[in-house]
Amino acid sequence: MQNLGFKVNTKKFFNKYKIGLLFIFLIGLAGAGIAKFNQKGVPSTIEYRTIQLDIPKEYQRRGGLITADINDDGKADFLVTKVGKIVTYDLSGKQLWSKEINIQITNKSESRGLPGAHAPGIQAGDVDGDGKTEVLFLTIDNTLHIVEGESGKTKKTITIKSPEGTQRWEHLVITNFRGQGDRDLLLQTTNSEGYRMGRFLAAYAIDELLKKEDPQPLWTRDDFVANAHNGARVADLNGDGKDEVLGGTLISPDGEILVKIPLKPKAHIDSIFVADVRPDIPGLEVVALEERIDNRVFLFNSDRLIWETHYKNQEPQNGAIGNFDPNRPGLEIWSRSRYPEHQKPFVFDAQGQLMAYYEMDNVAPRGWTDKGVEVIFTIDWTGEEKQLAAAKERHESGDVAIFDPLTGEFLYRFKEKADRLYVADVSGDWREELIVLNGNKLHIYSNPEPNPNPNHPRLWSQNHYRRSKMTWNYYSP
Ligand SMILES: [Ca+2]
Ligand SMILES: [Ca+2]
Ligand SMILES: [Ca+2]
Ligand SMILES: [Ca+2]
Numbered sequence: 439m440q441n442l443g444f445k446v447n448t449k450k451f452f453n454k455y456k457i458g459l460l461f462i463f464l465i466g467l468a469g470a471g472i473a474k475f476n477q478k479g480v481p482s483t484i485e486y487r488t489i490q491l492d493i494p495k496e497y498q499r500r501g502g503l504i505t506a507d508i509n510d511d512g513k514a515d516f517l518v519t520k521v522g523k524i525v526t527y528d529l530s531g532k533q534l535w536s537k538e539i540n541i542q543i544t545n546k547s548e549s550r551g552l553p554g555a556h557a558p559g560i561q562a563g564d565v566d567g568d569g570k571t572e573v574l575f576l577t578i579d580n581t582l583h584i585v586e587g588e589s590g591k592t593k594k595t596i597t598i599k600s601p602e603g604t605q606r607w608e609h610l611v612i613t614n615f616r617g618q619g620d621r622d623l624l625l626q627t628t629n630s631e632g633y634r635m636g637r638f639l640a641a642y643a644i645d646e647l648l649k650k651e652d653p654q655p656l657w658t659r660d661d662f663v664a665n666a667h668n669g670a671r672v673a674d675l676n677g678d679g680k681d682e683v684l685g686g687t688l689i690s691p692d693g694e695i696l697v698k699i700p701l702k703p704k705a706h707i708d709s710i711f712v713a714d715v716r717p718d719i720p721g722l723e724v725v726a727l728e729e730r731i732d733n734r735v736f737l738f739n740s741d742r743l744i745w746e747t748h749y750k751n752q753e754p755q756n757g758a759i760g761n762f763d764p765n766r767p768g769l770e771i772w773s774r775s776r777y778p779e780h781q782k783p784f785v786f787d788a789q790g791q792l793m794a795y796y797e798m799d800n801v802a803p804r805g806w807t808d809k810g811v812e813v814i815f816t817i818d819w820t821g822e823e824k825q826l827a828a829a830k831e832r833h834e835s836g837d838v839a840i841f842d843p844l845t846g847e848f849l850y851r852f853k854e855k856a857d858r859l860y861v862a863d864v865s866g867d868w869r870e871e872l873i874v875l876n877g878n879k880l881h882i883y884s885n886p887e888p889n890p891n892p893n894h895p896r897l898w899s900q901n902h903y904r905r906s907k908m909t910w911n912y913y914s915p
Contacts, residue, residue: 479804481837481853489531489880493520496877497835497857499545502558503875504908505862508571508587509534514864516873516880517573519543519558524575526590527880529864535590539583542576542608547667551628552608552636554668555912556813556858562587562908563612563620565644574623580606582623582647596647598625601638601660605630609669611909613681615641615656615691622656623647624683626670635706636664639683641693657693666706666729668911673712673902675740676721681905682740684710684724696740705730709914712902713759715769715788716744722902725771727754735771735786747790749773752782756913760816760825762843763793772827772843774814781810785844794844801846803839807831811839815861815915818897819850821869821889828872830856838874852883861915862907868896 501519508515513529519541526534547554561574571587584594600607609626616622623642628634641656663686664670672681680691686707688696701707707726715723721739728734733753737744748754754773762770768788775782784795798810811829819826819840827843830836835857840850858875865871865884868891872883897903 479806479851482850484850484852484883484886486852486874486881486883487531489516489527489882491518491527491878491880492525492533492536493518493523493878499555500543501541502543502556502858502911503860503873503880504558504560504562504910505860505864505873506562506571506587506908508562508573510569510571510588513866514862517558517560517562518875518880519560519575524560524590526573534588537585537590540578542578542606544608547608547628547636547669548634551605551630551634552626552669553911554665557609557668557911559609561610561612565612565620565623566593566648567619567621574610574612576607576610578606582607582610582625584644584648594648596653598640598642598647598653600627601640601658603629603631604638607640609636611670611672611905613641613672613683613905614674615680616643617679617691621645622681624670624672626662626664628664635666636669637662639670639689639693659689659693661687661695662689663687663698663701663707665710665913666708668913669909671710671712671905671909671914673722673905675712675724681901684712686726688724688738688740690740697738697742699726699736699738699743700746701728702731705732708755709757711757711759711914712906713769715759715771717768719744725757725759727757727773729753729755729776735773735790737771737790745790747786747792749784749786749792749795752776752784754784756812756814758814758816758827758843758915760827760843761823762825762827763787764823766793770843772814774811777810779808779810783843783846796846798846801841801848803848803851806839806848806851807834807836809833811841813859813912813915815859815910817861817872818863818868818870819885820887821867821885821891821894828859828861830854830859830874835876838872840872854881859915860910863897866896867892868894870897 503518525536543559544550611624646653683689709727711725753776755776756774758772781798809832812832814829817828835855838852860873874881
């Protein structure tokens with residue numbers, strides 16, 4: 439895949455950043471050597487590409503975005519959802535299609551139902567095996583829509599009865615439960631009364647939904663231990679070619695409970711992630727962050743709980759999992775901490791041992807909100823072995839930064855009004871881009887430095903990368 443040339447408005451870009459550029463120039467004259475990392479508080483000069491979107495400019499708490507190749511030309515496309523609207527664009531910024539429709543997207547899933555804050559509520563995959571990608575979403579009238587990826591034309595609409603005590607099906611995930619590829623669907627919903635939790639699951643073969651008058655599920659459950667604020671994720675944990683469902687309970691591809699983490703009755707999970715945290719243990723591991731009582735971090739796989747840990751019982755709330763210290767075996771687990779202001783992140787190694795902690799006030803650049811960071815993605819930005827984290831200013835349409843989770847050092851700051859942040863490889867050089875929704879514009883930032891590992895396989899070749907990028911949300915990017 440090639441890096442497509444976006445039109446960059448250089449004049450506007452220069453105007454926007456001329457003070458920063460001048461400052462950097464002056465620092466450069468002073469011999470500070472700013473070639474790679476910008477100084478604390480100085481915006482990065484990395485150019486971004488803009489895609490103008492046909493959506494309302496106003497910030498809305500509902501909706502999100504994903505990237506997927508929906509017109510099957512081998513290049514990433516963007517799907518953006520807002521209240522009553524879906525828009526899709528290709529990588530060059532050309533609109534593919536848009537739809538005015540009451541797509542099921544929500545803000546607070548505990549009161550409004552799934553999919554929850556920033557969740558895009560949309561999926562893409564070749565679900566009928568004809569070699570062309572379909573786009574799937576739910577609408578508030580409890581209907582599943584399957585549309586052609588390239589044109590948006592409806593292929594099938596199906597109303598699937600939701601369980602008693604629920605309003606409608608609220609969250610959907612393309613899965614592979616039968617070993618036949620992306621041909622299955624997981625539906626999830628919450629209890630409609632009280633504190634809403636996504637305990638109801640139903641698995642369907644999509645062929646059954648497409649072809650049968652009265653489609654029957656592969657299996658259902660009403661006891662799934664869901665994330666409190668967002669939908670289920672899936673991934674093939676044990677490498678048998680079939681996806682497990684990830685939550686406080688892990689559900690096998692045929693609907694059986696594999697593992698249940700020991701949550702206390704009043705505790706719940708805020709975030710869930712999948713990664714190969716422990717290469718010494720076969721398969722992938724799941725990381726879950728607990729809220730209340732013990733405020734633990736759990737590492738588990740499809741067989742067992744591997745460890746649980748905590749740092750002074752401080753609530754971890756948000757996390758990022760990655761190879762933040764290449765000198766240590768396995769991956770490191772960064773936790774943001776819950777503090778409404780003056781966050782105090784902490785980092786565990788792959789064994790669950792504390793290895794670092796610091797105060798955000800001591801590392802954040804000048805002018806960064808003292809509410810800290812949110813929407814924290816692990817990012818392969820440099821192409822080196824060491825991964826970094828990307829995040830936006832918390833509780834505002836603010837700046838975006840890339841920082842080193844181990845030390846909190848802010849390496850790049852991007853002057854933004856970011857309503858949404860998303861991280862994925864769209865340029866095709868395997869390194870990841872920052873994709874920022876700013877009002878009705880997408881800004882795409884690529885690393886302009888040479889790629890030190892150009893032959894690294896694309897991240898999209900990993901099942902769990904694909905699955906995670908399509909099931910991200912505010913709490914579990
Ligand atoms: Ca495409
Ligand atoms: Ca298809
Ligand atoms: Ca599996
Ligand atoms: Ca492993």
